Amino acid sequence: MHLMALPYPIVQAPLAGGPSTPELAAAVSDAGGLGFLAAGYRSAEDLRADIKKVRAHTRAPFGVNLFVPTSDPVDQAAVDLYAAKLRGEAERSGVDLGVPRDDDDGWQAKLAVVAEERIAVVSFTFGLPSRAVIEGVRDSGAYVMVTVTTPGEAAAAHQAGADALVAQGIEAGGHRGGFTDDSGDYGLLVLLRLVLRSTPLPVVAAGGIADGEGIAAVLAAGAVAAQLGTAFLRCPEAGTSAAHREALSSYDRTAVTRAFTGRRARGLVNRFLEEYDDDAPSAYPQVHQLTAPLRAAARKSGDAGTINLWAGQGHRLSEEVPAGELVRRLGTEAREALTRATRRPFGH
Numbered sequence: 001m002h003l004m005a006l007p008y009p010i011v012q013a014p015l016a017g018g019p020s021t022p023e024l025a026a027a028v029s030d031a032g033g034l035g036f037l038a039a040g041y042r043s044a045e046d047l048r049a050d051i052k053k054v055r056a057h058t059r060a061p062f063g064v065n066l067f068v069p070t071s072d073p074v075d076q077a078a079v080d081l082y083a084a085k086l087r088g089e090a091e092r093s094g095v096d097l098g099v100p101r102d103d104d105d106g107w108q109a110k111l112a113v114v115a116e117e118r119i120a121v122v123s124f125t126f127g128l129p130s131r132a133v134i135e136g137v138r139d140s141g142a143y144v145m146v147t148v149t150t151p152g153e154a155a156a157a158h159q160a161g162a163d164a165l166v167a168q169g170i171e172a173g174g175h176r177g178g179f180t181d182d183s184g185d186y187g188l189l190v191l192l193r194l195v196l197r198s199t200p201l202p203v204v205a206a207g208g209i210a211d212g213e214g215i216a217a218v219l220a221a222g223a224v225a226a227q228l229g230t231a232f233l234r235c236p237e238a239g240t241s242a243a244h245r246e247a248l249s250s251y252d253r254t255a256v257t258r259a260f261t262g263r264r265a266r267g268l269v270n271r272f273l274e275e276y277d278d279d280a281p282s283a284y285p286q287v288h289q290l291t292a293p294l295r296a297a298a299r300k301s302g303d304a305g306t307i308n309l310w311a312g313q314g315h316r317l318s319e320e321v322p323a324g325e326l327v328r329r330l331g332t333e334a335r336e337a338l339t340r341a342t343r344r345p346f347g348h
């Protein structure tokens, strides 16, 4: 499929770690946007079951997003030091810290699932898959998108054979999707323009967009569609925890931090982020594994101060609306905003 064929130029961002559900993806696709299943942190078999559930709800195309295994070097001594700092947290929560281990998030098994299930759109984040992987996925019938955060990553993804790019600005909620932990901190608008000048590929714009006017802005700047994550977190179909939902409408500031996972991600500024941001090393997925029991316990007890409350800078624009209704509303608002913009006097 091509993204220009979507009834609405709206992509629901893959939302790993709980918010992604088959119901959310199905509702978005059914309404004319592009729903996504986040494969991250799921087993290959759970992913396959999720795909079947989406198909039971809708015949519309949808996407699956995969984490590319990371190859950043990890300083084990720094991970051990961070674990020592977190020991008091674990004692207070009555849990043991997780044990860091090698983990490629089931890369090969999930590649096999997306090929066998013939998924319409497959997007990658956290890295650049090899040309062979990209071609293999495309041969199964998928449209292949790669997440980029710099013009350099965009050029490399074009070279490797991607069909389209997801340009993620620094405003975005959740993990930075670049090829390395320290890649780009470009704002979305400038990233979009630089990428569109330097590669011929269609570009989906992501980061801080949460209403129709924001979608209109990136379309005017040349994007083929807008990818919204935080805007969908409060939909009833999403699996977002109750504490996270509440925080989205009551917390103010967001920041980019490694405190929760060892890889830069934007979240609402809470107690844990403030206390550990300075100490956290660049070590993904080791830090993610260390803190997982702490975060699970906090989600259970509703302790928003200890959960990773991923959110983009536009989180206060998000509303509690069913996903299909949200897609239709955003689409209408975007069209109206584009029409309004063309009515403004220009030149003579």
Ligand SMILES: Cc1cc2nc3c(=O)[nH]c(=O)nc-3n(C[C@H](O)[C@H](O)[C@H](O)COP(=O)(O)O)c2cc1C
Residues within 6 Å of the ligand: 013, 014, 015, 016, 017, 019, 038, 039, 040, 065, 124, 125, 147, 168, 171, 172, 173, 174, 175, 177, 206, 207, 208, 209, 210, 227, 228, 229, 230, 231, 310, 311, 312, 313, 314
């Ligand atoms: C809770 C949450 C989980 C996310 N999980 C993923 C993911 O699994 N894969 C991915 O490519 N991006 C993920 N992202 C990032 C989104 O793809 C997207 O870049 C971001 O949501 C855009 O910014 P916004 O949240 O301000 O709309 C996630 C974002 C959030 C908020």
